[in-house]
Amino acid sequence: MNNPAISVVMPVYNVEKYVAEAIESVLAQTFTDFELVIVDDGGSDSSMEICETFDDARIHIVKQSNRGLAGARNTGISAARGDYIALIDSDDRWEAEKLALHKIHLDNNPEVGVSYSGSQFIDQNGNMLRQAQRPKLENVTAKDVLTRNPVGNGSAPVIRKTALDIVAFRHPQEPMRICYFDETFRQSEDIELWIRMALTGEYAFEGIDGNLTQYRIVSGGLSANIAAQYESWNRVIEKTNKKAPGFIAQFGDEARAYQLRYLARRSVQMGDGAFALSLLKDAYAISAKPLIKEPLKSAVTYAAAGVIRFLPANLSSKIASGWTGVKVAT
Structure with missing residues (x-):
């Protein structure tokens, strides 16, 4: 055969x-x-x-x-x-x-x-x-x-x-x-x-x-899952740093900021706007490059996190469900 x-x-x-x-x-x-x-x-x-x-x-x-x-x-x-x-x-x-x-x-x-x-x-x-x-x-x-x-x-x-x-x-x-x-x-x-x-x-x-x-995208999940994902990603960076320290020294902060923004978007998908806003704050404290290179995507992420965090749950769920497939956590 x-x-x-x-x-x-x-x-x-x-x-x-x-x-x-x-x-x-x-x-x-x-x-x-x-x-x-x-x-x-x-x-x-x-x-x-x-x-x-x-x-x-x-x-x-x-x-x-x-x-x-x-x-x-x-x-x-x-x-x-x-x-x-x-x-x-x-x-x-x-x-x-x-x-x-x-x-x-x-x-x-x-x-x-x-x-x-x-x-x-x-x-x-x-x-x-x-x-x-x-x-x-x-x-x-x-x-x-x-x-x-x-x-x-x-x-x-x-x-x-x-x-x-x-x-x-x-x-x-x-x-x-x-x-x-x-x-x-x-x-x-x-x-x-x-x-x-x-x-x-x-x-x-x-x-x-x-x-x-x-x-x-499967609904549900906890902020602890996002934290575990970030810890695992950091282990990848640590492993890579052992073999290519110059590479990580040059690009590691930018990578970390993008990863935190990605996890913020995952938090939005899980309906946790408060945690998403916290992750975004941490991301841009490390590197402003996601803001500079992708201002629209960064702004949309902020807006989505804010909607889920501050609007009433029934309203924000209606707005978000077509994007994230999940209801807002209450």
Whole structure:
């Protein structure tokens, strides 16, 4: 049997509400020469029973005890047979032409190691929101990867396997296993890998037009989750600083300010305007570059946080729901 051109890697862990939509969006791709490697990461709900109802020879299920998202992706990549690796999280969806367009891009640009696109946000019920990720697509530098993460989310990239092989390493406690993502990270594992890949300079990051990923925003959550995400991101910076101290010295403050603004926007999505305003204050105390370089986006973030913080909850929920997909926390 010939190897497929693309291996789609989908970790699955307790996503019974969404996983069927994710699989259906992969099987509906106009480009058909792919395999779908579903990694059962040891969940406890009916997610895998749902996966097993799909009768398609391109689907392969790999089972493991729980290792988290990074570990599940590593297992899927190691089992993959394609020259290109497409990642999709099991609560997201793709537009039908996504794989076809990324394959054209990678086939015709051998210097590109990570191909990605913009993403449209959807709410927990799959309805389109007015928010989208529209990243920088060309002339992407290592600084861009650190400060702005143009890849955006874990369902956006299609990656050349040889680019992943350059940064692969053996698991410290299990040397028979090859890692691409660092499994010590339960959050921020994607940006850690992108920075590591960008700093090699071996392959380029480049995007293509269109919001080809539908990225799901699930309501709920606590400010503690945002704090944990920021702590994890800081661990990425600390790890990178050990290998590239000059790089972090030059761009670390700007990256931190952008990250805090991003987390402020996540707080808005969770309905916590007060915490969002606090994060924005911290961001611009570290660096004013997000204000200078992206004044409109910064102003909109401030305005959204203020609306949720100061207007009555019923009114601010009505205004915000079409953007964030969630009701304001009360």
